[in-house]
Amino acid sequence: QQKVQQSPESLIVPEGGMASLNCTSSDRNVDYFWWYRQHSGKSPKMLMSIFSNGEKEEGRFTVHLNKASLHTSLHIRDSQPSDSALYLCAASSSNYQLIWGSGTKLIIKP
Amino acid sequence: GPKVLQIPSHQIIDMGQMVTLNCDPVSNHLYFYWYKQILGQQMEFLVNFYNGKVMEKSKLFKDQFSVERPDGSYFTLKIQPTALEDSAVYFCASRRDWGGDEQYFGPGTRLTVL
Numbered sequence: 001q002q003k004v005q006q007s008p009e010s011l012i013v014p015e016g017g018m019a020s021l022n023c024t025s026s027d028r029n030v031d032y033f034w035w036y037r038q039h040s041g042k043s044p045k046m047l048m049s050i051f052s053n054g055e056k057e058e059g060r061f062t063v064h065l066n067k068a069s070l071h072t073s074l075h076i077r078d079s080q081p082s083d084s085a086l087y088l089c090a091a092s093s094s095n096y097q098l099i100w101g102s103g104t105k106l107i108i109k110p
Numbered sequence: 111g112p113k114v115l116q117i118p119s120h121q122i123i124d125m126g127q128m129v130t131l132n133c134d135p136v137s138n139h140l141y142f143y144w145y146k147q148i149l150g151q152q153m154e155f156l157v158n159f160y161n162g163k164v165m166e167k168s169k170l171f172k173d174q175f176s177v178e179r180p181d182g183s184y185f186t187l188k189i190q191p192t193a194l195e196d197s198a199v200y201f202c203a204s205r206r207d208w209g210g211d212e213q214y215f216g217p218g219t220r221l222t223v224l
């Protein structure tokens with residue numbers, strides 16, 4: 001069973017709208033969460049990381065983390081066509097391994 | 111920012127041949143990873159490597175696969191012999207330390223097995 005679950009699998013958002021992506025870990029040892037973005041034909045690039053309860057904002061991107069429920073969410077406001085990509089969530093505990101979710105495919109419709 | 115390099119970017123080989131994929135990780139990184147991604151699908155973990163040893167490998171890391179990093183040179187993934195289902199993009203990644211350290215990805219090697 002996948003230890004990191006992402007939802008939804010795919011999401012279509014109109015340009016200028018808000019995209020909300022979710023990620024939950026079933027491993028209670030997890031301490032660290034990352035969000036990576038992968039454009040088609042490219043390698044994943046780290047978008048944001050969050051390690052503490054609460055919220056973190058960088059430009060149009062906001063991540064939330066609830067450590068009690070091991071749930072993180074990524075919100076993209078004023079979505080642009082260039083935000084269309086595969087969004088990957090990764091989680092790790094204090095070891096060498098990152099556990100990856102299967103991703104959310106985000107499509108921003110002009 | 112830190113860059114992971116991968117050579118070659120594309121490789122086409124006949125089924126049954128051997129192939130070696132090369133990765134030049136970030137210079138002060140200690141943990142190295144290989145991932146496999148079939149077009150349009152999720153990225154799948156193959157193996158991670160630290161201090162000259164495989165730390166963990168997935169079920170996808172078949173007996174035909176091997177990794178090494180001789181004398182701090184390239185971190186390599188060798189497949190011998192290759193099979194049709196090995197066709198995919200292979201991403202190398204490296205990380206300075208564990209815990210909260212970010213993983214950096216190379217641009218990938220697209221492997222086509224005919």
